[in-house]
Amino acid sequence: MPLKMTWNMKLFSCFSSKTLPLDLQSHVSKPHSSQRISLSDISDLGSFSAEDISNCLIGSNLHIFTFSELKIITNDFSSVNFLGEGGFGPVYKGFLDDKIRPGLEAQPVAVKLLDLDGAQGYREWLAELVFLGQLRHPHLVTLIGYCCDDEQRLLVYEYMERGNLESLLFKRYSIPLPWLTRIQIALGAAKGLAFLHGEEKPVIHRDFKASNILLDSDYTAKIADFGLARDGLEGDQTDVVSRIMGTHGYAAPEYIMTGHLTTMSDVYSFGVVLLELITGKKALDKNRASREKDLVKWARPMLKDPLKLETIIDTKLEGQYSFEGAKKVATLAYQCLNRNPRSRPTMSNVVKVLKPILDLNQIQVTSFGCLFETEGRNGKIEANAEKQEVDVVKIPKEKESGYHQYRKARKNRHHVKSQFAYSDTALVLSTPQKER
Numbered sequence: 001m002p003l004k005m006t007w008n009m010k011l012f013s014c015f016s017s018k019t020l021p022l023d024l025q026s027h028v029s030k031p032h033s034s035q036r037i038s039l040s041d042i043s044d045l046g047s048f049s050a051e052d053i054s055n056c057l058i059g060s061n062l063h064i065f066t067f068s069e070l071k072i073i074t075n076d077f078s079s080v081n082f083l084g085e086g087g088f089g090p091v092y093k094g095f096l097d098d099k100i101r102p103g104l105e106a107q108p109v110a111v112k113l114l115d116l117d118g119a120q121g122y123r124e125w126l127a128e129l130v131f132l133g134q135l136r137h138p139h140l141v142t143l144i145g146y147c148c149d150d151e152q153r154l155l156v157y158e159y160m161e162r163g164n165l166e167s168l169l170f171k172r173y174s175i176p177l178p179w180l181t182r183i184q185i186a187l188g189a190a191k192g193l194a195f196l197h198g199e200e201k202p203v204i205h206r207d208f209k210a211s212n213i214l215l216d217s218d219y220t221a222k223i224a225d226f227g228l229a230r231d232g233l234e235g236d237q238t239d240v241v242s243r244i245m246g247t248h249g250y251a252a253p254e255y256i257m258t259g260h261l262t263t264m265s266d267v268y269s270f271g272v273v274l275l276e277l278i279t280g281k282k283a284l285d286k287n288r289a290s291r292e293k294d295l296v297k298w299a300r301p302m303l304k305d306p307l308k309l310e311t312i313i314d315t316k317l318e319g320q321y322s323f324e325g326a327k328k329v330a331t332l333a334y335q336c337l338n339r340n341p342r343s344r345p346t347m348s349n350v351v352k353v354l355k356p357i358l359d360l361n362q363i364q365v366t367s368f369g370c371l372f373e374t375e376g377r378n379g380k381i382e383a384n385a386e387k388q389e390v391d392v393v394k395i396p397k398e399k400e401s402g403y404h405q406y407r408k409a410r411k412n413r414h415h416v417k418s419q420f421a422y423s424d425t426a427l428v429l430s431t432p433q434k435e436r
């Protein structure tokens with residue numbers, strides 16, 4: 001792949017600390033020091049060096065790790081520490097403490113390794129670093145540091161104990177998430193998006209979906225994965241992008257059809273997640289009956305009709321929800337999923353609607369840190385204690401390190417599958433289509 005070769009040659013040759021720093025001004029224009037650097041300020045991504053990165057992220061308190069440090073904290077990328085894998089590459093659990101660096105706070109972390117052969121690449125790695133390195137909010141996952149030793153590209157995040165919402169909501173044998181926990185998660189994620197959209201230079205996430213909402217031990221929702229994020233335009237202006245990136249089932253129709261990207265595209269994706277929370281069904285599922293395969297197409301018309309709404313609410317909830325609250329959430333999802341982006345609510349309005357729904361029921365935070373509905377819809381006391389699911393971990397043959405096994409397996413898979421086969425962050429369309 002000639003393009004990759006060019007990146008490798010340009011990027012990886014200038015990471016040695018002995019190399020003279022490139023002139024930052026030739027790559028970055030930063031009009032005011034108080035302003036956030038955006039990807040578009042970086043004129044030549046390909047020649048952006050490690051020094052440039054650390055210079056432009058000054059003040060972000062990010063740690064720069066070496067590859068050997070990250071190998072140590074993940075037990076050589078052992079498969080026992082493997083958390084999962086998306087389009088970016090594999091993610092491993094690690095543990096940081098002051099044995100690695102004096103003064104480091106002892107804490108578990110998640111280490112994401114850029115798969116150099118994968119569907120997502122250096123641009124996504126840099127986007128994640130540039131956005132999350134500068135944006136801090138209780139509902140955005142915290143980036144702790146990064147590594148760019150030689151050709152390695154890694155990111156180190158706070159560890160989110162309960163993993164991602166997609167697994168929690170759809171895993172077959174997991175204990176169902178209680179209604180109020182779902183609302184709490186929706187509200188947290190909405191606050192995260194409202195923060196992004198409310199920035200002086202709004203940020204469009206572009207890949208908002210259940211698997212990119214991570215959950216803390218107390219179910220605090222935090223938005224992750226800024227690899228596809230983009231700076232939005234101010235006011236009413238829309239950006240027309242030439243490559244439509246995102247995830248099937250979550251991407252807004254106008255964005256797929258025309259490439260028009262606004263903060264309202266994220267609002268649509270939020271509506272899809274809200275619908276998943278209400279119904280307990282995935283946005284797209286080939287295994288469902290044909291008219292139900294596409295959740296939005298099938299369920300949206302029923303959101304406005306209380307009788308029909310009852311039939312689509314997740315049966316796993318066993319009626320343990322406030323119907324008044326459910327109707328409000330359903331109306332909100334209906335509005336977010338409006339085909340006309342201008343008719344969708346802003347994320348700050350979504351927050352305003354969701355907040356009182358959480359207060360509709362008395363909430364009790366238990367010693368498990370979970371939310372319970374003390375009085376369900378039928379007046380019974382709900383006593384569903386949630387337990388964390390234990391993931392089945394495949395024990396590796398201990399000959400090679402997890403990382404090396406992973407690289408080998410990756411190489412073999414590459415021969416039989418396309419580069420997009422490992423990620424649902426797939427290219428939706430390569431070029432925008434004209435509106436029909």
Ligand SMILES: Nc1ncnc2c1ncn2[C@@H]1O[C@H](COP(=O)(O)OP(=O)(O)OP(=O)(O)O)[C@@H](O)[C@H]1O
Nearest residue numbers: 084085086087091110157158159160163164211425
């Ligand atoms: N900070 C974190 N703490 C705990 N687990 C994490 C963290 N970041 C990612 N993970 C887990 O690692 C796995 C891979 O995440 P990743 O974001 O790379 O892929 P994905 O969201 O499944 O797919 P996509 O590439 O479409 O975003 C997921 O199971 C996710 O829950």
Ligand SMILES: [Mg+2]
Nearest residue numbers: 086211212225
């Ligand atoms: Mg993800």
